Amino acid sequence: MPQPQPLSFLSDPVRVVNKTDLFQRFAKMGSLFRSAEMTLCQLFLQSEAAYACVSELGELGLVQFRDLNPDVNVFQRKFVNEVRRCDEMERKLRYLEKEIKKDGIPMLDTGENPEAPQPREMIDLEATFEKLENELREVNQNAEALKRNFLELTELKQILRKTQVFFDEHEGGTNPTESMTRALISEDSIARQSGSVQLGFPEKNYDPEDYYPCFVAGVILRERIPAFERMLWRACRGNVFLRQAEIETPLEDPSTGDQVYKSVFIIFFQGDQLKTRVKKICEGFRATLYPCPEAPADRREMAMGVMTRIEDLNTVLGQTQDHRHRVLVAAAKNIKNWFVKVRKIKAIYHTLNLFNLDVTQKCLIAECWVPVLDLENIQLALRRGTERSGSSVPPILNRMDTSEDPPTYNHTNKFTTAFQALYDSYGIASYREMNPTPYTIITFPFLFAVMFGDFGHGLIMAIFGAWMVLKEKPLAAKKSDNEIWNIFFGGRYIILLMGIFSMYTGLIYNDVFSKSLNIFGSSWKVSNLNTSYVEGLGQSEHMLNPATDDYSESPYVFGLDPVWQLAKNKIIFLNSFKMKLSIIIGILHMLFGVAISYIKNMHFNNRLNIICEFIPQVIFLCFLFLYMVLMMFIKWFMYYANRIDTDEEFIYGTRCAPSILLLFIGMILNKDPVYEDRCQTGYLYAGQGIIQKLLLICALLCVPWMLLAKPLMIRRARKQAELRNVNHNQLHSATENGDAEQPIHNNTSQTAVAQQGGGEHDDEPMSEIYIHQGIHTIEYVLGSISHTASYLRLWALSLAHAQLSEVLWQMVLSKGLKVEGWAGGVVLYLIFAAWGTLTISILVLMEGLSAFLHTLRLHWVEFCSKFYSGSGYAFQPFSFEIILESAGQVKEE
Template identity: 60%
Template sequence: MRWRTPVYWRSRPLSWTPTRFVAGVIGRERIPTFERMLWRVCRGNVFLRQADIEDPLEDPTTGDHVNKSVFIIFFQGDQLKNRVKKICEGFRATLYPCPETPQERKEMLAGVNARIDDLQMVLNQTEDHRQRVLQAAAKTVRVWFIKVRKMKAIYHTLNLCNIDVTQKCLIAEVWCPVSDLDSIQFALRRGTEKSGSTVPSILHRMQTKQTPPTYNKTNKFTTGFQNIVDAYGIGTYREMNPAPYTIITFPFLFAVMFGDLGHGLLMTFAAIYLVVREKRLMAQKNDNEIFNMMFSGRYIILLMGIFSIYTGIIYNDCFSKSLNVFGSGWSVRPMFNPRVGGNWTADTLTGNTALQLDPAVNGVFNGPYPIGIDPIWNIAVNKLTFLNSFKMKMSVILGVIHMVFGVSLSLFNHLYFQKPLNIYLGFIPEIIFLCSLFGYLIVLIFYKWVAYDATMSKDAPSILITFINMFLFNYSDPTVKPLYKGQMILQSFLVILALACVPCMLIVKTLVLRRQYLWRKNLGAQNFGGITVSNGPTEDEAEIIQHDQLSQNAEEEPERCLLSPAFKAQEEEEFNFADMAVHQAIHTIEYCLGCISNTASYLRLWALSLAHAQLSEVLWTMVMHIGLSNRSIGGFVGVTIIFFFFAVLTIAILLIMEGLSAFLHALRLHWVEFQNKFYTGQGFKFLPFTFEGILTGKPED
């Protein structure tokens, strides 16, 4: 048996080495990689302990919120310490010093807490101070904003001025209203006194050949109507402004197409709300473009609603229903029934769906309704036929009157600009042409209304056929009876007179302009600024006479001299007969054909009025009539629900859509049919220097 010999060995001597540690903060997503790297590099000779920080911390570099974890690493020896620190630096960990003894750690913790408290107190005081500064600045930021904008605008305007030769004062050339010259002089004097300057400001009125800008003084009521005119074109300087007349004609023509008492009341109430609360609504500064557009035209909407109430009373139309206030002028009691040879009975009235009321029978028609259309027409079968004839003739009458008024306004332009040739060979032929044809048409309409009563209405000739035969000189048709004696002679004379006006506008005016140019060119008998110069003076003497007269007129009436023909004669271009003939031919053809097309264009008053009335009636029949047909308790609930849809459709379709359509058509009637008779709109707007426009952010040119 073999015995095993025991082995005796001696262990190595051990020395005690103090344990060290490192503490810091690292990103939470780097913890697994950081721990793996420590284990491999240090070969498992380190001990890592970590805990997540609940609240996210703010990165001082980027300002983003990040999630971090706090860690502590225990190790022995300086070699491991260096490795651990390098690994921490590689992973961008933040290390913090931490004492080894508990007493030192307590002292350090107390110091850190004291510093945190001090910093928090400083932050709180800084925040309070910042709030006080901001609150104080908020009270004056509006004033600062106004001052900065005003100073910027003032210096920008001063940069546009010229410096005189002495380099001591500025020279500004500006346009200003003549009525504000005294106010401007007073403001300059007051500014000189407040600034303490010893040199007074001098205001000198200059003479210039440039065309001044157009300035139309408006207020909050007339601004909307002036914007309608300016949208067509800015008027030439001192040209007749159609805005004052548009204040009445625009809402009236709109109301002719939108005539309904109920819809007019709704539109008026909406406009009154905007007018009453205009200051509060202006202070709110709503950014809704549609609301701002309606708010800017609140006074236009108000007048449109008031005129719609008036025309609704004339049409006797309120939500497609007629109001029987004074009692109908028609009576069915004495009506003779030829079938039974006697008067109608109650059975006759209840047994027939349609009966004819003959106004020629005594007692059936007791006279016209006191105001507007008789309410019995609302239940008449031939209601549409009657309203067709009435509204069509009314549209022609209103259209011709509107056009005659537009042509008449051109006379004031010719008188002001001292253009007698345009009066004799422009205005007079135009007004004669228009009145001879379409003015005569209005006379025929009124004559037929007055001359033919109920007993003679069947024999009344058609005005349309009569008007067509007037142009064709056709008076041999036996089916067309004359309206009055001497009709053929008068109508032939009017047509010949109208045709004679065409050559005056087309040829005579061009020849006269050419003759005047030849007189000026050859120094013939010509009016130079009010002085008649004969063939005697030479060309130099004529220029001296002309210059002296212009200087005298400039001193007496400086504004008129800016636009007088004598001033323009100095820069008159070569007269081109062909161009002038073509231009005059275009103008003549446009006017003559325009009278016909414009008169037909006014029939839109008739068409849109009927369309609005029929659409309102359809809406009532298809929506409201359904609920009113049921008289039970369920019908009451149904009426309530149906009325909601009726109100929504009335506002959406009849008020908004139909109102916008009538507005656009009224706008076209003013731009094309009315303003083109006298308004050129080829000027540019006067934009004064105002702080109000600058502070509100409006663009200033």
């Protein structure tokens, strides 16, 4: 392992951080365009100061530790016992939290972030949690026992009350039990069972057989009554008599706390054999049997005793619940802070398990990735940790040389975080690679707005985004577990910008809920546009023709002329306008991506990629597709619809204006365009045919340039390096050992290739380099065509959104405007509600989501494929903030 290079931070006097704040801020702003510079450091900590130093680094959140014990089992590491203690404390806290939520007690969240407790405070926390858990479990057990006893007494009270009704139904005043049983049992069994029976209160271990001479009474779940009755009838062959009555109020199950509905039943039977069979059936259906005295006086006496015991139990239960509530209220005040403390302790010991022990067992050794700009802040945090622990030996932080690729770390804030997440989900940028996030802040909402362009819908979206931004702190404090809401809130700045840009493009399109704004009047002067036509609001029969005198040559001030909203050929005009606009935007966007690849290669001093990839890519894209864009502008400036009078003007009229698509296809196929004799030419300018052939030849030459130049240059550099290596070995052998050969290992070959920018292919065989370059060339050439066509989605979705908005207006809202009188107000109120609901749900939400996904694809595929490799891995610092946030999300799930 290479020797570490010591830093002199600890030996230097404490620096004034304020002097470097401005420089660090500008440097961190620069890291938004490119990931921050990282370095691998080695950290030496004294055992007594390690806990406090790691705690300070966790609060700072700028250090990513490496595991120096990858082959050691997690159960064999030094601090595994402390981690287990933290797990046990966390289990107890989760139990307390569950009980607090069960009682609906609010948990106090002051927003404080307590520091990690010292190791000696763990004993006090463990004792506190143990005491609370034991006390709460004891209270719960007592309450459950009391509730079970209360349930039994309540069921017995219902039995005594309901069976009294059964007994009172017998006429004649004779003994009701005797009258009911005579139909079922013989006289000798009556005589045998007519002896005295000891009835009383249900004791803890009473035997129901002592209480039931010829009948049993009990309680069963209401839904089991039909099956219970059928089973009794079939098992006893109809020799039983069952009466049942429902208990109106639900009863609480002491085990689960659920409210259940039960019914009281009484069964008369014949003899001991049926008695045994009936009791087994009751046991199988989980029916609870209770004693029921036969004499009315005994029942009244038992009922009075039951009522007395129920009142006593209510008093005891109330006191138990009050005590439980006081315990939980006291715990609810601190449980949030307790969770934070325990999780911080656990995270610290998890991190300490990544360290190594030196031979003296008194020093911990760690390796970590840190941003170079934050080295001073890390040193200050280590000093604070050393002072807190009372250690006299300062920590040592050394920078190390390594060939390993560092992690990628981009400084973000609450505004740029959402945009950065878009590319991180696609692929983490390679170390020091160009970060497309700052450019996406503008291009993403703009391309979205091109597809979504409607001032009214954009206003709704902008208001929603502005509300989330203005109410950011209170909304973030609520910590909702609704996943859809969290996605919206996390992208609040994206939604705000998309709404603002959509309002701008809506003004360009002059489209507000499928209607136009007539702010600056109109440049059209249509003679037959009478008053009734204007009031018709869309019942247009007029075809706008720029070739007539009805159009003044001065263009409209801003955006589209509002008269196009009333034109019959509106779709034809917008179709051509938006299609060409999408091609122009797409070509410029792709060229911008290729330009970023030049900056990327310049940063890495990769001249080989600039010569063999960037230059031919720019030539290919510009000589074909950018040339097509230039032809569009030439056609717009040269040809006018109203030039039809003379032969000279006819040449620059609409009939002689060549089709850009046909010109481009003819350029590729090397064919001359077809034109009328009166037009004299099918080209836009003189010499266009020759220029197009030169451009096509240059573009086609770029294909073998991209395909073969880079592999051939790498091969040549390797051969030259091998030749120099052989000559150097021969010279060294002749000088040192005469004719004896002494091989010398060096990196001459790799150095020669790296100087030309091909260092990333050092260990790659030439066959794979040819294959890789062939795939890259085919992908770029075919991708230039397919990506250009892919930007036509800007045109397609824009037209689809406008047409959906117009159809919704004409099919829904316009119906309410046609009803006159007082009924029109009521109808318009209802129809407007339906129109607003459909507008927000379909045009804003569904169309907005569709445009968002298409915009995301344009950035991921068409834009990033020109320069973005995304083969890095993210910087994952040891941060208490991240750990606590992820723990909260897991708990909510």
